[in-house]
């Protein structure tokens with residue numbers, strides 16, 4: 001019985017005609033031009049995802065951190081940013097941008113359409129995780145923000161303990177103490193770099209892990 005011929009990347013390579021090769025080259029050049037235009041552009045995400053960590057975090061042990069979401073103002077120092085809450089329904093967890101705000105301190109989820117009292121929603125999530133898991137968490141929430149976010153790491157000086165982060169993550173606390181005096185950084189992974197770095201097929205999670213380890 002005749003086996004169908006196996007087509008591998010190798011056989012494709014060998015059977016490209018001169019014309020096809022020229023086309024492939026043109027396509028590669030177009031991608032390069034696109035990436036250059038992307039790097040030259042002022043593209044920023046619609047959102048900012050900030051990860052607040054201790055500056056003395058361990059490479060090998062789980063560490064605590066607080067994930068915070070905002071809309072993206074024009075400046076990286078946070079001026080003009082508005083808080084983005086998260087739908088408390090654990091099957092939904094969609095971002096609740098400023099436009100989801102109703103009268104009377106309520107917010108409507110654009111995804112599940114549930115209406116929430118603002119006292120019940122939070123835009124700060126606390127985790128204590130090993131580094132690889134942190135990369136997974138960044139990937140998950142980056143995708144929840146429609147892949148439309150710049151990612152920042154703000155490193156707090158050591159006196160901010162896990163307890164402080166947990167306190168800040170309570171819905172009733174609302175606002176994160178974000179004094180520049182206590183923060184080193186931020187380290188920024190701009191959206192346009194995320195797009196470029198994942199264009200060749202490398203996984204978002206691996207890129208976030210490399211960012212955390214940088």
Ligand SMILES: [Zn+2]
Pocket residue numbers: 087088089092093094109110111112113114
């Ligand atoms: Zn929802």
